Amino acid sequence: MRWELPSSSLDFFGSVKFYSPMSHSNAPELHPQIVDPFHNVTYRPGKLLGKGGFAYVYEFHDVNSDSSYACKITPRSALQKKKYYDKFVTEVTIHRGLVHPNICRVLNVFKDQMNYYIILEKCNGGTLTDLIRRRKHLTETEARFFSKRILNALWYLHDLYIIHRDIKTSNIFLMEDFDVKVGDFGLAVKCETPEELHWTMCGTPNFLPSEVIYSHIMKRKASGRGPDPNLDEDCVNLCHQLLPAYSGQGHSFSADMWSFGCLVFSMIYGRPPFEAADIKTTYKRIVRCDFSFPGSISVSEDLKNFIKGLLTPDPRKRFTVKECLDHSWLNPSKYFIPESLPPRIISEPYEVPPLCSASPTRNMQMTINMAKNAGGTDGRFIAATPQAIGGTEHIPTPGTANFYKPQNAILTTKSAAGASRASTAMAMQNVGSAQGVVNKYGINEAEYPQIDPPCYIMSWVDYSNRYGFAYQISNGSIGVIFNDESAAILSPNALIVDYSPSLLDAAFDRALFEEGTTILSEKKFKLLSFFRDYLENRSIVPIPAADRPKEDEELKRVIEQERMNNQEIDFKRLTKGLPLPQLFLKKWKLYDDGTLCLLFNTKVFQVNFADHSKVVVAHRSVTFMSEKREIYTYPSEYLKDDRFSFKELRRRVDRARKYYEIIKAARPVDSLAQYRYNKDSTKKSASGSSTRQLGQGGE
Known part of the structure; x- marks a missing residue:
């Protein structure tokens, strides 16, 4: 099964994204065959899949295996300014080190004289935006299916101290079986500590949290500059009046949770919660947290509470990933949550009646019977009893999951090992009473902790x-x-x-x-x-450069100092720090x-x-x-x-x-x-x- 819609890469309902160094008219120059000399692979470019401010995405075919991939191509000419090149390097550094079933995988990275190429797994199901546009809106059952998988990806990212900063429907890619892959790490940032804050105003306006807006205003004010033209005086005053002062001191992981709340709202109602006729009005609605639940679509109170917990202006009171996963709206004891979705949801809703809570045994039998009646095309279901949670689910939840802790091979010894220990410590803290983090090779990291790798x-x-x-x-x-x-x-x-x-x-x-x-x-x-x-x-x-040892820099300073003092240089004597x-x-x-x-x-x-x-x-x-x-x-x-x-x-x-x-x-x-x-x-x-x-x- 394969389906595609036009404009699959456009931002949701015409929203715009910051940081656009490249005009869409300047498509990259491509040869009939693109060769990766270091991995000895030859690709044949296919059709254009999408384009954005930073790159173009083409279908690529391996001429030997005929495997199909998505290739994100960035012309070298677009990265001539240092800030754009640095941003590109950050994206690749973060994305190529991520290994998770709900994150679009980077398979290869290479370059030639004209372009940089990022080979990605191809998601033939389009994007969540495509599905919503075709269906107008999704059911709660479908939204639960997608939400749980997106939250699993966010748990993994936040555990690695990574903020995505552009969570939205057009960045949620779908496989043919509607499995979820979070993509586009062009705005992502990796923090050194959980408390680290960032000030850059970036993202998509319809999904932007209030603290990103307020922090931008305060940073510009401190430097003696005015804010973005779309943030008028009324919006600035609203920030001072309605938002806590610390919301203007930077954004962190909670920014992703606000964007996720906008995404859930968009799935249910077919549009973002703060959408307006112009960006200025959108920003004011975000600061006022001015949204409502349309009466035209009947939804559960659990869903409303779930969205309200995410769209909370105070980032310290906003739901975390764990609080979302523990919320009653995602409780399989109360609601059916399918393990997979059938092809027919492209054109018609997939509805499952809410389970009765009176008898857990009857609920479990009801689940089994419905799964049998549904057959292979309607997907499988998670058993409703608490004992079955995590045992039969297609994607494990963080309380019971096997955590992947990838280390990018380009990391230096200390940074790679440090990230591993920090990731493990944070996961252990979040899991609480769990027995310990188990990696994909079956090793309990609490019982057998890792150490710093040697130079290699x-x-x-x-x-x-x-x-x-x-x-x-x-x-x-x-x-x-x-x-x-x-x-x-x-x-x-x-x-x-x-x-x-x-x-x-x-x-x-x-x-x-x-x-x-x-x-x-x-x-x-x-x-x-x-x-x-x-x-x-x-x-x-x-x-x-920050990750390289500095002993040779110190040694050179000593040598230059001794030369200034007219001392004879004995390199065999000057070996301290650099044997x-x-x-x-x-x-x-x-x-x-x-x-x-x-x-x-x-x-x-x-x-x-x-x-x-x-x-x-x-x-x-x-x-x-x-x-x-x-x-x-x-x-x-x-x-x-x-x-x-x-x-x-x-x-x-x-x-x-x-x-x-x-x-x-x-x-x-x-x-x-x-x-x-x-x-x-x-x-x-x-x-x-x-x-x-x-x-x-x-x-």
Whole structure:
């Protein structure tokens, strides 16, 4: 089943969205085939699915598998201003790290000379806006189905300290079976703490909370500027009169809850609650909280109470995600909540009578009977008894859910682990009496808490057919093993370079990077600079400067100070904070099946498997990175505990140990032996082609 409506990407009833750097008339230039060189995938662009202020969305087909995706394309020309580029980087950084059944998944990110490409799972059911436009309005039963899944996504986001800031019907995408996928993270922001506040006025006017408006007014006033032209003097006065003072001090997670309240209202009544003829009037209605429930549609008092709890002007009194999920309107003991919806709801309502509350046993039997009578096309139902809650539901609720805690593979060691611990702590606090957070591999995080992952190689490129093997470490360092078995390592902020003429001796010299030719040949210095630019830019989201260690900056300041004092510089003496040598790759080996083995000078061992999963075995820890970039790091001693049932981690570690026995006995030159053998052999062949692909790389 597949259905589509025009204007599927337009904002609800003509509402406008802030931050629109690009005209819709400037569609991106697309070739007949788009190649992602780093993942070796070729796409064929299809029809235009939608467009917005920041990007265009096209249907993309994988020419090899014929799989269909949605591709969000942003022309490079639209991101020439730093603020637009930074905003784009923030969107990608946040979105690509999210793994949840109710969030649209980022599958791949790459770029070429003209555009940036974000490959997304394709939602063939259109958007919630499409469905509402076709049906005019939805029933309470349908609204409960969608609301519960949106709340599950919001729970997950808020648990990770992420505010979406643009929750609305056109950003709720639907699969063919009407499963929900929250998308468009163009305005999302990640907070460092739960108390963090933000001031930017962004979002869609019809779904904008009052504190976003008031905070914008107060911030502009503090800087001596006037507010947005659509916020006239009457609106400013209303804010001062009707809203609590702290509402003008920034917005937080509660902003998403207000927008969600507007979304629920829109599902039931077919329009946003504060919609008016112009934006100025809309803003005033929002500040006054001026909305009503039309009498033309009969609804339950529970629904009215639910919406009122969300559309509360005071953000501190507004319903949270947990309060929404605990509300009687979403109580399966009182109302039927279907697990899925049938195709016929495109054109006709799906109604289920409210359950009687007199007999739980009779209610449960009623549910079972209705499910049997409905058959496969009408969907399945959640059993009505409290004991069954969470046991048979298609999407688990936070009280009983298995929490996903993804860690983006580009995060540095401290930020990745810190986010994991903060996420776990917040989830535990919200769950209350639950036994603990259980990840998708069945590990109870309360019983087996994670620790900081070690530094690991996050991207690499193999140019050993000409120059050598280059890599980037998760702390920001760039290293190269040249074909003559020499090695260079550039510090995280590209200020200090260490060089060894032979990895067999591993004796390193040090210099400021700007003076690198004092210890490297000019050719190797140029190659190191080339690989630095290549590896820094090949990833769509570079490691933020704030997340890189600062020891090399401090060391450079000391060196410059000693030079000012006419002191002789002894780099071997000046190693405090930045040991000589820095962390570097000692050996590497790439197998024919794509498996890559990496051994650091600290004896930390990393294996990148052919399926893009990774394992890092350190002295006191083991780290598993799934093909979806989720990071799990545990103390090695857990492997001695039979109750630690992370089977995938154990399996990968066992395989890594076998590879380690091979590489630890090898000399550095053995890492290149296979290629050199192939090179010598192919010289004798007529074709003269190398068996190793030029410029092969990965993350």
